[in-house]
Each structure stands twice: as C-alpha cells, then as structure tokens.
Amino acid sequence: MINPLRGMKDLTFEEARRFEYIVATSSQIARRYGYRYIETPILEETALFKRSVGESSDIVGKEMYQFEDKGGNDVCMRPEGTAGVVRAFISAKLDRQQGKHKFFYYGPMFRYERPQKGRLRQFHQFGCESFGEESVYEDFTLIQMLTQIFDALGIGYTLQINSLGCPTCMPDYRTQLVGFLEGVKGHLCEDCNRRITTNPIRTLDCKNESCQHHLSAAPRITENLCESCQSDFETLQRLLDEAGIAYEVDSNLVRGLDYYSKTAFEFVSDAIGAQSAIAGGGRYDRLVEFLDGKPTPAIGFALGIERIMELVQMPKAPREGYYMGAMTPEALSSILRLAARKRLSDTVTIEYASKGFKSHMKGADKAHARYAVLIGENELKDGTIWIKDMEKNTEETRRVEDGDF
Template identity: 45%
Template sequence: MSQLQSLRGMVDLLPEQTRRWQAVEAVARDHFRRAGVEEIRTPLLEVTDLFARGIGEGTDVVGKEMYSFLDRGERSCTLRPEGTASVVRAAVQHGLLSQGAQKLWYTGPMFRYERPQAGRQRQFHQIGVECIGVSSARSDVEAIALAWDLLAALGVQGLELEINSLGTPEDRQHYRAQLVAWLQERQDQLDADSQERLSTNPLRILDSKNKATQALLADAPTLLEALSPESAQRFEQVQALLGQLAIPFRVNTRLVRGLDYYGHTAFEITSDQLGAQSTVCGGGRYDGLVEQLGGAATPAIGWALGMERLLLVLEAAAKANPEGPAAQLTAPTPPTVYLVNRGEAAEAAALGLARNLRQAGLAVELDGSGAAFGKQFKRADRCGAPWALVLGDGEVEQGQVRLKALRGDADEQTLAWADPTTDLPLLLNALQQR
C-alpha cells in the first residue's frame, strides 16, 4: 500500500516550527493587548458571495484562486482566501458596529489555489488587524504603526514602508479612464496577463511583475496625479503624521492592492532580510466594504502579514544576529529539569516525582527510554536543561535524588524527596535558587 502524502501546497507544521509560530503569536497577542485590539475568530468556510462581493469578481483571487464547492444544500461555499471580508461580515452580523469603533485582530489559515513557492503555500496563515469605524488620517497612521512596531519587536531588520493613495472611487474612475487610454495605445507592448487585465482590472497592471511591463509603466500617468484636492490633502496628512512618529516611508505611485475594496491609503512593509526586498505586511483603507456586505456605510482600515514569509524572515534575522531578538524568539525553550531514571522502582517513582514538580510549576522532561544512564545524560545535555535529577533504584531505596548541574560547575547534591508533603518543598527550593 502506497504511503499517503499531504496535498500540494498544504504543509505540516512540525513541533520545532510550531514552537516558533507560537512565540510569534505570543508577541503579537501581547502587542495587540497593549493597544486595545481584541481578538476575533471567524469560520474557515463562508458563502462564496461574501468574497465575490467583498474582494471583487474581477480580481485574480475570486476569478482564479478560490477553493469553492457546492455543499449538500446546493449552496456555493468557499474556504476563506483572506480575513478581512469574514471579520467585516461578523461585525455586521453580530451588531458590533452599533457599539462604536472596533479594533479587532485575527490569526489563522487562508486558502488560495496558486503555485506554491517559498513563504507562500495554498494553505497559508495570516495575522491581521481591522480597525472598523475610524476615518481619520490619524487612524491610518495608528494602524501602520501597529504593524511597524510589531515587526520591529519581533526582530525583523531592514524594514521599509511604501505608501500610496488610491483616492476615492471617483478618483479611481477618473484615473482608470486615463490609464486605459494610455495603455491601449501600447497594448502590444504588454505581457499576456496585463493585456487580459486591461478590460477587467486595469489598475492591477501597475502591480505587474513582468520586467518589460514595469519598464513601460515608468512613463504611465500616476494615480496621485488624478487625486482630488481633498484626497491629496488627506494623503499629505498621513505622510506628516508618519514623519512625526519617525517611521521612514517611501511613496510608491505604482503600489496598488490586489483586492477591489481598497481606497485612500494603501501600504506595504518590506524587509531586505532575505537578500532582496520582500513584502511581509500589506494593507490599506476600505471605506466601502462594510456597506457592500450589507452594513451601514462605515470607514475602516486594516492589514495582514503572512506567517510563512515572516518566519523565513525571522530565521534569516536570527542567523544574521545570533544575540538579537529574532534569535531569542526562535530559540527552543529548554525544560528546567531533565529527570534521568533507570530501574523498575526508579521508573515508577520518577513518574510521580515528575508529576509533582510539574504541578509545582517547573518544566520537567521525563526520560522514558529505560536506556543506560550515559545515554540519558547525553539526551539531557542536548535538550538544553540546566539541571538533571538522577533517580536509580538505589536512590529510591534511600528516599533520595541526585541534583546534577548540566551547565556550569556547581557541585552535585543529594536531596531527600520521598515524602512529597515535607521533602518536595526543599527540593523545589534547591532547584529554584539555582
């Protein structure tokens, strides 16, 4: 019988990787707590119409990449390809917006049928923030600062913020007409994907990765030139506030987001930690989305970062600076004690001793191999524990356990432990003082 394998683009997270993910999530959770951002959890599966209406039927995500199927009730369902639409749907459905502005964050898997590559799989994971019910330029900058400071706290180096304004729907419509007219005169110079987008979603051509198309676009009209005076003034306020916070940025007039709901401020945060600039976070303002999904007209801004790409960046940062925060974050957390034990009586006693120490708050790894003491000590040393407790049948008979330092040159001690009500506190005290 052939061995079963995971589907292409669906990747297992093994214990070492999971530990790193948990460390990132813990930093993010504390970061958001201090900013008054509350967690929300939404289903993996939604009605397809949520994303068709929210993301836009002309986008690559909806047109080519979604995992959609009919359920037993003949309803079209989709595994969520992004988090924003689900969060907005939940906020509308449960009346959260009647309680005032909402600052929400989420984490979890998303699904897109695209070519797997380093840092991006068909099942990928995001951490995202949605600030719903806020409209000012200041709220844009607060959202950007949340992302920037989180990445800095994680130890990501070489950060660069790129911003652009997509203006109002009227601004974009005006610009779209200018851009299409300009591109139609040069249609034969566009790559195949861009020629297709010319009639469906021409603004996405600005984000083309084709080098020839990028070179051609250098002379194209820009969205900034099409902004109304009010939109231009708003974008100037965003830049001024970023300057006040000393967050460096670069205006990128070609920056557009791949989802139709964005308007006004759009941004990406990149890092050169992998050698070339690599996007680790992106987002923007989406004032029309709540109304598109059945709620009242409500301003909002949000962003998301990809966990797979972020972990690659953190691994590179840890190698570049072994003493830096990224290295500390991705380093394993060793147990306080490794319990070496051998012999019939010792193995039975070690089980109870490990349990008592764990209940008292210590991290204890119990060796269950029954191997020779020498092999167990090698494993104890590899796991990084600073201390080993050694329990053999002789120690059990005498009601004792040996405490041996695995790091440093502290003298070995023999401690009593047989009666947990009287001896365990002494043992704990000896461990915790070292």
C-alpha cells in the same frame, strides 16, 4: 506513504517554534494597541469573497478552493482574512453601534496557485482589522504597529505607501486612466488589455517591462487626489517622518484586492526571493457597506507568517524544566509521583526505562532540560533525590517532603 498535498506543509520542531514565536510576538504587540482576538470560520459562502475581494481579482477568478458542500451550498476556503472578519463584524451587528472595534486574527488561508518559494497553497496570515476609525492617524498607527512587530522580530524591510483615492476622486482618475490606456492599448500585454475594462488600476503594477515603459506617462493617482485624500496622504507622510519611519511613495502600488481605498501600504523584504511582500494592507472604508452593513470606515493589514519565518531572528531557547529518571526499576513509581506533582507548574520529561547514570545524563541533555533529577538505590533507600542544574553545573541531594522536592 501518504504525503501532504501539493503546496501544503507540516511545521515541526524549529519551524513550529518560529511560527509560534511570530504569532505570540505579533499578538502581544497588537494587544498593546487595543486589538482583541477574533476567530472566524475557514469555510465561507463563496459570495462573500466575490463581493469583497472582487470578481476581477485573480484570487477570486482562478485561485479559490471552491466547491459545493453536501447541502448544496456554494462554499469557499478563505483565500484571505479580511472578508471573514468584516462579515463577522456585520453578523454581530457591531456596525449598528457607534463604537470602535479592533480585532486581530491568525490562521490558514488557501489559494490554488503553483507553489514556489514563499508561496504555498495553504499558508498562514496574522492580521489586524480596525473598524469605526476614520482618522488618518489610525492609518499611521497601524503602520507604526507593524514596524514595531518587525523590529521585535529582528526583520529588515522597506515600506511602500500609496493613496488609492476615494469615491470622490477615484472615478475621475479612473476615467482619465482609461482614456490614457485606450491610447496605448496596442502596446500593452494581453492581461493589461483585459484589465482596461475589468480593473484599469491593476495595469499600473503590471510586471511586464514593455507595459511599464508605455505606462510611464500614465496619469498618477497621487497627482489626482481630492482635497481630503490629498491632505490625509500628506498627514500620513508627516506622521511617518516625525516617527522616524522610512518609506517610499510608490504610485504604482495597487493592492490586489478590490476593496482598498485611500491609504495602501506594503512591507517588502529583499531577502526571500520573488515573493517579497511580507505584509500588506490599507484602508477599506466602503467594504462594510458592500457587505450589507452600515457604512463604517475601516483599515487593516495582514502579514505572511511563512515568509517571515525565513527572516525572523529567534532568541536562543533556554534549558527548561526537568528530566526525571530511575537507575533502579523500583524507583520508577516514585519518579511518576514526583513528576505528576512537578507538572502542576513545570515541564517534565520522564524516562521510563531504568538506565545507568551516564545514559540518563545524555537523556537530560537531549531533552534540553534545565534540571536532571535521578533516583538510584541510595536515594530510594534514603527518601531523597539527586538533582543537577544542567546549566550552572551545580548538584545536590534533596529530601522529598510532601511528595515534592
């Protein structure tokens, strides 16, 4: 027997239903905020991710499905969605227009990690990217949209926010932080020592307790923001307060991808194990430029569909459509004709085998059909069908007219 590869899963039945429901609910809400669907390739040039996600990140450093294709190209299965959308934005030359563009997407992402609860090698994200909007009101709106999505899905969460600064204030802060880190480097773990040169900000969210202890006195980005960043961060908090959206400021919240600046946020659940982030995002005003586009402010988020599948409150599936069956073999051709007609507008399940009444009733129940439609000898003779509403428990015999009933 051939099993799926490690860290890859089939979704069927109830799981597939959850998946569809999350995508449908999220898409519907995103559309209300002006987002439109975008589909980008799963396979991209490796350079795209190296330049956007960042070579210092673990994702690019050790988790990518990277290989050479038959044409000798260095390619990668996308490990996240933003890079591809930004690349598509630039490829379509939308960066040369002045307008605002909002896109949503969903689909598989690939990271070669050790699987565990809430972490697969092929997993799915739903995401939104907003281009051309500089205002912090957009940051707020995006967060608001996420709360609306989670509320619609019946999911509880904690919202954490931070500001990562911008090219004006970040370099100074970074220098300050490196200075501090050099002073305590003897007490920090191996990873953090490496990060001092590769990506010092990442030390802040090191999970090592000893590191956290020694980093507690580290300078905080939120206390070293430039005027513009500071004022935007304050505005964001005021807007959230006014909207009644609860949040925590976590100055150690550092997104794992290098491209974020200013607003960064994360939605966390305490009900799904160690992999608790259910959505994350932030502003990436410099990314379009890094990928050779014209400077364009942008902000986005992604949510992890599999993680949310464990939390979503599903509405009860109603009985739907028709179950049709014959109680005498001669009636099957009538069943087929009627089914074809009904299928122009409704879901129809056909039982090809001629069976007893009770057996058909069981079949209709199992098919979760709203209506059971049967033809026996009497009905065939009279040109009628017998139909029962499985929910209301009402039944009648109807005449077939114009091939329909």
